[in-house]
Amino acid sequence: MSFKKCRDLILGIVMLLFSGFYLINAFQIKTRPKLTPSYASAQIMPVLLGVLLAILSVICIVQGIRKMKTADGTEEEGKKKDKGDIMAVVFTFAVIIGYILIMPTLGFILSTLIYLFLQMIILAPAEKRNYLLFAIVAIAFTALVFVAFRIGLQQLLPRGPIESMLGF
Amino acid sequence: MSTLQLIGGGFATVLTPTGLFLMFIGVAVGIVFGALPGLSATMAIALFLPVTYAMTSSNAMTLLMALFIGAISGGLISAILLHIPGTPSSVATCFDGHPLVRKGQAAKALGVGVVFSFLGTIFSTVLLMFIAPEIARVAINFGSYEFFSIAIFSLTMIATLSSGNMVKGIMAGVIGFMFSTVGTDAIEGTARFTFGLTTLKGGFDMLAVMVGLFAVGEIIGAAETSRHNDEEVTQPSMKGVKGFGFSVKEFTDQLWNALRSAAIGMGIGILPGIGGGTSNMMAYTVAKNSDKHAAERGPLGTGRIDGVVASETANNATIGGAMVPLLTLGIPGDTTTAMLLGALTLHGLTPGPLLFQNQADVVYGIFAAMLIASVIMLFMEFFGLRVFVKLLSIPKYILLPCVFVLCVIGAYALKNNMSQVIACLIFGALGFAFKKLEIPSTPFILGFILGPLAEVNYRRGMIRSNGTFIPFLTSPISAVFLAIAIFVILLTGTKTLRAKKKAAKQ
Numbered sequence: 001m002s003f004k005k006c007r008d009l010i011l012g013i014v015m016l017l018f019s020g021f022y023l024i025n026a027f028q029i030k031t032r033p034k035l036t037p038s039y040a041s042a043q044i045m046p047v048l049l050g051v052l053l054a055i056l057s058v059i060c061i062v063q064g065i066r067k068m069k070t071a072d073g074t075e076e077e078g079k080k081k082d083k084g085d086i087m088a089v090v091f092t093f094a095v096i097i098g099y100i101l102i103m104p105t106l107g108f109i110l111s112t113l114i115y116l117f118l119q120m121i122i123l124a125p126a127e128k129r130n131y132l133l134f135a136i137v138a139i140a141f142t143a144l145v146f147v148a149f150r151i152g153l154q155q156l157l158p159r160g161p162i163e164s165m166l167g168f
Numbered sequence: 169m170s171t172l173q174l175i176g177g178g179f180a181t182v183l184t185p186t187g188l189f190l191m192f193i194g195v196a197v198g199i200v201f202g203a204l205p206g207l208s209a210t211m212a213i214a215l216f217l218p219v220t221y222a223m224t225s226s227n228a229m230t231l232l233m234a235l236f237i238g239a240i241s242g243g244l245i246s247a248i249l250l251h252i253p254g255t256p257s258s259v260a261t262c263f264d265g266h267p268l269v270r271k272g273q274a275a276k277a278l279g280v281g282v283v284f285s286f287l288g289t290i291f292s293t294v295l296l297m298f299i300a301p302e303i304a305r306v307a308i309n310f311g312s313y314e315f316f317s318i319a320i321f322s323l324t325m326i327a328t329l330s331s332g333n334m335v336k337g338i339m340a341g342v343i344g345f346m347f348s349t350v351g352t353d354a355i356e357g358t359a360r361f362t363f364g365l366t367t368l369k370g371g372f373d374m375l376a377v378m379v380g381l382f383a384v385g386e387i388i389g390a391a392e393t394s395r396h397n398d399e400e401v402t403q404p405s406m407k408g409v410k411g412f413g414f415s416v417k418e419f420t421d422q423l424w425n426a427l428r429s430a431a432i433g434m435g436i437g438i439l440p441g442i443g444g445g446t447s448n449m450m451a452y453t454v455a456k457n458s459d460k461h462a463a464e465r466g467p468l469g470t471g472r473i474d475g476v477v478a479s480e481t482a483n484n485a486t487i488g489g490a491m492v493p494l495l496t497l498g499i500p501g502d503t504t505t506a507m508l509l510g511a512l513t514l515h516g517l518t519p520g521p522l523l524f525q526n527q528a529d530v531v532y533g534i535f536a537a538m539l540i541a542s543v544i545m546l547f548m549e550f551f552g553l554r555v556f557v558k559l560l561s562i563p564k565y566i567l568l569p570c571v572f573v574l575c576v577i578g579a580y581a582l583k584n585n586m587s588q589v590i591a592c593l594i595f596g597a598l599g600f601a602f603k604k605l606e607i608p609s610t611p612f613i614l615g616f617i618l619g620p621l622a623e624v625n626y627r628r629g630m631i632r633s634n635g636t637f638i639p640f641l642t643s644p645i646s647a648v649f650l651a652i653a654i655f656v657i658l659l660t661g662t663k664t665l666r667a668k669k670k671a672a673k674q
Contacts, residue, residue: 011605015339022346022361030358039635040627042353042360049346056339063335085392092391093597096384096572100589103576116569123391123565134566141570149577153222156584157577 008064016057023050091122107160108150112142175297178532181226182540190231191537195544196552198238200559203246203254204567206390209239213507214379215571217514218578225515226533232511233534234541236504237289240444240487241545244281244480245556249274257444257483260452264468264475271471279413280473281480282549284426288481289542291430292437292488297535303496304524312629313639315497317646317653319622322499324653326441327611328660340607344615345622347372354624367587372595375510376579377616380592381609382503383575385599387568412550418473425455425474426481433482437489440501440614444483451482488538495519495531499618506613 026046031038038044099115106114116138121129149155150168159168181187194216201212212235220228243258248265261281268277310318327341328334350361351371362368429451436447455478456468468475493499498520500506512519517527524531549556579592602609633639640646 007605011336011607015343018343025361029353029360032356032358036356036627036631037635040355040630042356042358045623045626046346046349046360049342049349053339053342053346056335056342059335060339088391089388089600092388096388096593096596100576100586100593103589104586112573116573119569119572120565123568124563125565128563128565137566137570141573145573145577149218153219155218155221155577155581157580158586 005068006064008060008067010064012057012059012061012064015053015060019050019053019057022053023047026050088122092119095119095122103158105160107163108157109142109146109162110160111158112145113138116141171297171301174528174532175535177529178534178536179540181529181533182230182536186227187230187537188540190227191234191541191544192548194231194234195238195541195548198235198240199242199245199545199549199556201235202239202242202244202258203556203560204562205246205250205252205254206386206564207567207571208255208382208504209236210378210503210507211383211386211571212236212239213504213511214375214383215574215578217375217507217511218574218581220511221514221581225512225517225527225530228511228515229508229530229534230537230541232508233537234544236487236508237484237538237541238545240484241282241285241289241480241549242556243483244285244476245278245549245553246560248277248281248476249557250560255444257448257486258479259445260448260479261476261483263452263479264470264472267469267471268473268476273471275413276473277476278553279550280418280422281476282546283412283414283419284422284477284481285484285549286542286546287426288430288433288484289487289545290539291427291481292434292485293535293538293542294488295434296488296491296538300492300496300531301524303492304521307496307521308525310497310521310645311643312625312632313643313646314649316622316625316629317640317643317649318497318499319618319625321649321653322440322493322501323611323615323618323622324656325439326501326614328656329441329446333606334657334660334664336605336607337611340602340609341611341615344612344617345619347377347612348616348619349623354620355627372591372616373582373588374506374617375514375582376588376591377595378503378507378510378613379575379578380595381599381602381613383571384592384596385603385609387572387575388596388600389603390564390568414473422474422477425477428454429478429481430485433485434489436482437486437501438492439489440493440499441610443490443502443504444486447486448479448483451478454478484542491534491538495523495534496521498621500614503610503613506617509617 026043029043029046031041031043033041036042095115095118099111102114103111117134120134120137121131124134146157150157157163182191197216198209198212201207202209213232216231216235220231223231239255240257243254244261244265246252246254247258247261248269251262251266253259253262265277265281268274323341323345327337348371350368352358352362352369353360359369432451432454433444433447436442436450437444452468452475455474459468459474462468465472490501490505493501494505494509496519498509498518500509509519517523517530575592576589579588580586582588599609602612629640630637640650
């Protein structure tokens with residue numbers, strides 16, 4: 001069964017679980033009954049929201065099941081639309097997380113250079129991968145941004161070996 | 169101080185060498201963001217926020233308003249030349265814009281689009297200058313009851329109207345509201361949903377949430393298609409073009425159409441939840457239905473300037489409209505104005521009726537910036553067109569990584585540490601998931617922003633009324649807004665049901 005077909009059902013179930021989790025925590029909020037009456041406590045809105053989301057989730061689940069029953073004929077169409085580039089998304093997520101993890105130690109300049117270069121390779125179609133161009137763009141853009149923000153706008157950026165070498 | 173003095177003061181604040189320089193930059197960058205499909209006005213403002221941190225609030229708002237105006241107008245370039253709307257605001261511009269290009273009238277289409285974008289902005293800004301102070305004067309007497317109802321009204325409008333699926337729209341709004349409850353409670357001071365983490369005590373930062381959801385989510389989403397997307401740009405021929413490429417007769421023929429479209433744009437801008445994406449379509453439809461020249465000139469959609477005029481006047485007039493609730497009540501109607509709200513808050517300004525009393529200079533500075541920026545836009549977009557068209561050919565695989573780096577700097581600068589960068593990434597992942605599940609992200613953002621307004625005013629109102637809800641219903645203004653909210657929900661609900669029954673019959 002394709003993802004598109006049972007999407008609403010999955011969404012409804014996830015949201016129902018989330019509303020349960022939210023409600024459990026909402027009931028644990030410490031209120032101050034002496035300070036504010038119960039009808040205006042810090043708990044009232046979270047409880048209302050949790051209940052509202054639970055109701056919406058149930059509607060979503062019912063709609064999802066109905067859609068699954070009727071959507072047999074249209075599946076072909078859905079498949080075509082769903083055919084995106086999943087690997088590019090996974091790699092993009094990976095380099096972004098890597099970028100954020102290495103930035104505190106390698107500093108802004110070095111980590112940005114590496115990130116830009118890798119990300120362009122991931123996003124570019126195979127026949128348009130021009131490594132020299134990507135390297136030049138990565139260096140030029142990093143330099144431009146560093147000068148503009150660190151020197152021009154005095155904005156602090158994570159420091160690393162290159163920043164120490166340059167004396168920032 | 170008289171209104172005239174205030175307006176003069178506004179121009180004086182903005183018309184400095186720095187102010188003019190910022191407006192030039194803002195309009196130029198805005199046009200580029202508007203023209204490039206996938207980049208939007210919201211993103212342009214998000215990326216430029218860190219640049220404004222060190223500026224005065226007037227300079228910051230000058231830059232951001234210039235970006236806003238440039239970005240809404242810039243969408244027409246790609247709509248006409250590429251047949252791809254650069255922003256949702258210029259979808260209807262494609263309908264007649266591209267047929268005009270095929271007839272060899274690219275310069276005329278662009279000229280008309282640019283000039284009527286300009287007129288739309290001017291029209292709505294002038295109206296804004298007269299309407300907003302009056303509304304602020306009335307709103308100054310609003311209390312908890314009124315603000316609660318206005319917040320609920322705005323939320324329902326956004327949740328029901330901004331997406332095709334009402335259940336998902338409301339769901340997104342509720343989840344956004346839920347995220348806003350994280351942190352220290354504003355009234356009782358108790359911790360809510362912080363799970364013992366100190367970083368969560370202050371709640372989620374509005375800007376980190378927005379940059380994550382819109383910019384980062386957008387970039388991850390673009391990764392899916394960027395390897396297969398190649399768009400050809402037609403270079404327009406400017407040979408032998410005089411003035412703006414159309415005759416005086418053609419201009420005067422369009423005045424009534426333009427006025428009607430501007431009024432539609434302004435009205436839709438004022439209502440929360442339906443912004444430029446709707447106004448250009450609606451103005452186009454009205455122009456098409458009331459067209460008297462269909463027989464002799466062919467119907468709209470075959471390359472008539474009427475279509476471009478309707479769409480471009482309306483979407484730019486929406487800007488002035490959207491500024492009305494933002495400035496007078498502190499209520500953003502769409503994501504772009506939500507960004508502007510974030511920017512104002514960042515600079516220590518609280519939009520709302522008091523802003524007109526306490527910081528009138530900033531308010532009138534914004535008005536002046538809107539007027540001057542649209543003049544800059546008019547000339548820059550027409551005479552600098554070749555440059556913008558060149559920029560359209562920058563491939564996405566180079567552009568998007570650079571945009572992401574700017575997002576990271578912006579998030580880092582919020583607290584000068586990595587915490588907001590991480591938050592930004594989490595909301596980016598959420599934005600991507602929303603996209604895949606077809607949940608609209610606009611109600612999420614507005615639930616996040618308007619939620620606290622609704623909650624605090626509800627609780628304050630309940631304390632004031634000793635625990636009864638009746639004053640919310642007996643205060644006339646509050647009652648009207650609540651009634652409209654319920655009416656909109658019922659109307660959308662029955663509409664959906666009827667459509668389903670119809671589909672079932674077939």
